[in-house]
Amino acid sequence: MTTSKIKTGTLYRDFSLQRDGVDQEARTVPVAFSSEEPYERYFGTEILDHGPKSVRLDRLASGCCAFLLDHRTSEQIGVIEKAWIDKDRVGRAIVRFSRSARAEEIFQDVVDGIRSCISVGYIVHKMVLEEAEFKKEVYRVTDWEPMEISLVAVPADPTVGVGRSAGAEDVETIIERPEATPPAVEVRSQPTTPTPERVIVMDDNAVAQGRQAEQKRTADLLAIADSYEKFGAREMVADFIRGGKTVEQFKDALMEKISSRHSSAAEAEIGLSAQERKQYSILRAVQAQLSGDWSKAGLERAASEAVAKRAGMTPEGFFVPVDSFTRSFAAGTAAEGGNLIQTSVLGNEFVDVLRNNMVLAAMGVRFLGGLTGNIAIPRKTSGSTVNMPGENGNASSGSVATNQIALNPKRVTGKVPYSKQALLQGSLDVDAMLRDDLTQTIAVKIQDQAINGTATGNEARGLLATAGIGSVIGGTNGAQIDWSHIVGLETACANANAEPDQRSGYIVNTKTRGWLKQKQKAANLPFIWENAAQPLNGYRAAVTNTMSSTGTKGTANGVCSSLAFGSDWSDLVIGLFGGLDIVVDPYTAAGTGEVILTANQYIDVAVRLAASFSAMTDGLTS
Known part of the structure; x- marks a missing residue:
C-alpha cells in the first residue's frame, strides 16, 4: 500500500453567533462553531465528522480556553465557558466577554448586530477517503481538535448561511509512512476503480510552526484591513486570506485601490x-x-x-x-x-x-x-535573482526586499x-x-x-531633496544649460530602467525657458525650445517659478536654476x-x-x- 502527501494545517470555518441568546447581564453569547457541512479544500471535499469519538473537545470544554478577536492570541476578549456537540451534530459553545475596555467595545458591537461572525480554528489529526470519483474525492475527518474560537470581522464566504474563513492549507509537511509498516486506513466507500488508500499523519512541530505562521499572516492582514477600513480593505482581505496571499501582495493591491479611489x-x-x-x-x-x-x-x-x-x-x-x-x-x-x-x-x-x-x-x-x-505606501526595493549555473550548479540565492513610504x-x-x-x-x-x-x-x-x-x-x-533621483551636474561653478544637459536628464531616468512614457516631461522656470528659446542645440541646428505642444526634447514642458532660479554653486552665487525631468510624474504623490x-x-x-x-x-x-x-x-x- 502506498500513501500520498496531502498538506493540511490549522484550518478555519466561520459561523454566525446567535444574537437572540445574548445575555447582556452575564455577558454571555451562545455560538455555533462547527457542523458537518461539506467544504471544498484544495485536496478535495472535507467533512468534519461530529461523532462522539471524532472531536477532541478537552481544550474548549475546559472552561479556561480564551475567546479571541480575529485569531490573535494577543487580543483575548473573553473565555469559552463550555463547549459540546449537539444531537444535530453541530458544535456549540457559550462564550463570556471580558469587562476590559476593548472587550466592552466589541461586546456592544455584538449586541448592536455590528459583529456577528464566529470562526473556529482546528487541527486535523486523521482523515479517511470516503468517496472517490473522477476528479472528485471526499474526505471525512474522523479525528480533529478545535484549537480556539474567535470573533472575526470578515467571513470568507458571505453568500451562504454558514460561512467559511480562509484556512492555513499548504502549511505543514506531511510525513509519509514507510512501506514496511503501513498504517491502517479505513476506506468507507470504495470507488469503482480502486485508488491508493491514504492516511494523514501530522507532525506536531510542523503543526505548531505552521499554525503560528498562518496566525501571524492572518493577523497582519486583518490589522491592515482594520487600519484601512474606509478604503474598502475589509471587503478585500477575505480573498487574500483564503488565497494564501502575502501581506506585501495585500498592500500592493490596497495601494492601487486607494490610488484609483482618490483619482476620482x-x-x-x-x-x-x-x-x-x-x-x-x-x-x-x-x-x-x-x-x-x-x-x-x-x-x-x-x-x-x-x-x-x-x-x-x-x-x-x-x-x-x-x-x-x-x-x-x-x-x-x-x-x-x-x-x-x-x-x-x-x-x-x-x-x-x-x-x-x-x-x-x-x-x-x-x-x-x-x-x-x-499612510504607508509599499515599495519593492529589490527583486529575486537568477543565474545559469549549468547542469549541476547551484541556483543563485536572493530574496525580494520591500520597504514603505510614509505619508504623515x-x-x-x-x-x-x-x-x-x-x-x-x-x-x-x-x-x-x-x-x-x-x-x-x-x-x-x-x-x-x-x-x-x-x-x-x-x-x-520634496522631489529635489529625494535621495536616489538621477542627477545632471553642470560644473564646479555651475554651467550654462545646453542640449547635452536636457538629453542627460532624460537619459538618467532611462538608464535606471524608468523609460519615459506618456506621463513624461520637464518642469523648468521662466528664465530657463527664455534661455532655451535662444540657445541652439548646436551650430546650424534649431533652438532647444521648439514652438510645439511638446517643446523640449520631444516631451511636454511645464513652466513655473516654483522651480528655483536663485541657487548657488561655487562662485555662481544666487543665479543657478533648477530643472527636473520625470519619466512618470504619477510616481510623485501628494x-x-x-x-x-x-x-x-x-x-x-x-x-x-x-x-x-x-x-x-x-x-x-x-x-x-x-x-x-x-x-x-x-x-x-x-
Missing part, C-alpha cells in the same frame, strides 16, 4: 446636490463665523460638520467641502471664476482647483485626497486679509474672490513643498489630509477694519520611485 473626486465629496453647490457660499460661512449666528448659514454649517465627520477631524474654524468648488462658474468671467477652471480639469475635486493654477497636476502628479491617518500630515497655512465692509456687504464677486485667494494661498505652498521641500523642521520631503479648514480672525487687524482668514490644509509628499526622476540644480541662464 467623487470619493472626497459629502454629497451636496447640484442646487446646494450653487447655494453654498464661503462668504456666508465667514459672516456666520464673525457674528456667531449660523441661523442664515445652515447649509454651510451642515457641510462643515459633514466634512469633520468624514475626516475624523475637528476644524479650528469651519471646513469647506470639496463639493462647493464645483459650482457653475461662468468660465469667461474672471470675477465669476474664469481664473479657476479650464477645459482639461475635473471640476468636482479640491485638487482640481489646485490643477487650474499649478503645473503638477497637469504633469500627472498623483493626488490622494480625503486621507484621515498616516504636515500643516500648510496661509493668511488672507479682507475688508470687513466687503465681507459684511457680500456679493457673488467677493465670494468668487474668496475661493480664488484661499485656494491659491494653499496651492502655491503645496507645490513648493512638492518640489523644494527640504524634510527639515516641519517641511515635507497626500491631502482632512479638508480645507478656514479660521476667521476679526481681532488682530480690527484697527484697520480688516478680518484675517487663515486657511489650513494638512499634506505630505512622497516619491514612489526615485528612478522616475532626474534633476539639474546648477544650470545657468546667462
Whole structure:
C-alpha cells in the first residue's frame, strides 16, 4: 500500500453567533462553531465528522480556553465557558466577554448586530477517503481538535448561511509512512476503480510552526484591513486570506485601490446636490463665523460638520467641502471664476482647483485626497535573482526586499486679509474672490513643498531633496544649460530602467525657458525650445517659478536654476489630509477694519520611485 502527501494545517470555518441568546447581564453569547457541512479544500471535499469519538473537545470544554478577536492570541476578549456537540451534530459553545475596555467595545458591537461572525480554528489529526470519483474525492475527518474560537470581522464566504474563513492549507509537511509498516486506513466507500488508500499523519512541530505562521499572516492582514477600513480593505482581505496571499501582495493591491479611489473626486465629496453647490457660499460661512449666528448659514454649517465627520477631524474654524468648488462658474468671467477652471480639469475635486493654477497636476502628479491617518505606501526595493549555473550548479540565492513610504500630515497655512465692509456687504464677486485667494494661498505652498521641500523642521520631503533621483551636474561653478544637459536628464531616468512614457516631461522656470528659446542645440541646428505642444526634447514642458532660479554653486552665487525631468510624474504623490479648514480672525487687524482668514490644509509628499526622476540644480541662464 502506498500513501500520498496531502498538506493540511490549522484550518478555519466561520459561523454566525446567535444574537437572540445574548445575555447582556452575564455577558454571555451562545455560538455555533462547527457542523458537518461539506467544504471544498484544495485536496478535495472535507467533512468534519461530529461523532462522539471524532472531536477532541478537552481544550474548549475546559472552561479556561480564551475567546479571541480575529485569531490573535494577543487580543483575548473573553473565555469559552463550555463547549459540546449537539444531537444535530453541530458544535456549540457559550462564550463570556471580558469587562476590559476593548472587550466592552466589541461586546456592544455584538449586541448592536455590528459583529456577528464566529470562526473556529482546528487541527486535523486523521482523515479517511470516503468517496472517490473522477476528479472528485471526499474526505471525512474522523479525528480533529478545535484549537480556539474567535470573533472575526470578515467571513470568507458571505453568500451562504454558514460561512467559511480562509484556512492555513499548504502549511505543514506531511510525513509519509514507510512501506514496511503501513498504517491502517479505513476506506468507507470504495470507488469503482480502486485508488491508493491514504492516511494523514501530522507532525506536531510542523503543526505548531505552521499554525503560528498562518496566525501571524492572518493577523497582519486583518490589522491592515482594520487600519484601512474606509478604503474598502475589509471587503478585500477575505480573498487574500483564503488565497494564501502575502501581506506585501495585500498592500500592493490596497495601494492601487486607494490610488484609483482618490483619482476620482467623487470619493472626497459629502454629497451636496447640484442646487446646494450653487447655494453654498464661503462668504456666508465667514459672516456666520464673525457674528456667531449660523441661523442664515445652515447649509454651510451642515457641510462643515459633514466634512469633520468624514475626516475624523475637528476644524479650528469651519471646513469647506470639496463639493462647493464645483459650482457653475461662468468660465469667461474672471470675477465669476474664469481664473479657476479650464477645459482639461475635473471640476468636482479640491485638487482640481489646485490643477487650474499649478503645473503638477497637469504633469500627472498623483493626488490622494480625503486621507484621515498616516499612510504607508509599499515599495519593492529589490527583486529575486537568477543565474545559469549549468547542469549541476547551484541556483543563485536572493530574496525580494520591500520597504514603505510614509505619508504623515504636515500643516500648510496661509493668511488672507479682507475688508470687513466687503465681507459684511457680500456679493457673488467677493465670494468668487474668496475661493480664488484661499485656494491659491494653499496651492502655491503645496507645490513648493512638492518640489523644494527640504524634510527639515516641519517641511515635507520634496522631489529635489529625494535621495536616489538621477542627477545632471553642470560644473564646479555651475554651467550654462545646453542640449547635452536636457538629453542627460532624460537619459538618467532611462538608464535606471524608468523609460519615459506618456506621463513624461520637464518642469523648468521662466528664465530657463527664455534661455532655451535662444540657445541652439548646436551650430546650424534649431533652438532647444521648439514652438510645439511638446517643446523640449520631444516631451511636454511645464513652466513655473516654483522651480528655483536663485541657487548657488561655487562662485555662481544666487543665479543657478533648477530643472527636473520625470519619466512618470504619477510616481510623485501628494497626500491631502482632512479638508480645507478656514479660521476667521476679526481681532488682530480690527484697527484697520480688516478680518484675517487663515486657511489650513494638512499634506505630505512622497516619491514612489526615485528612478522616475532626474534633476539639474546648477544650470545657468546667462
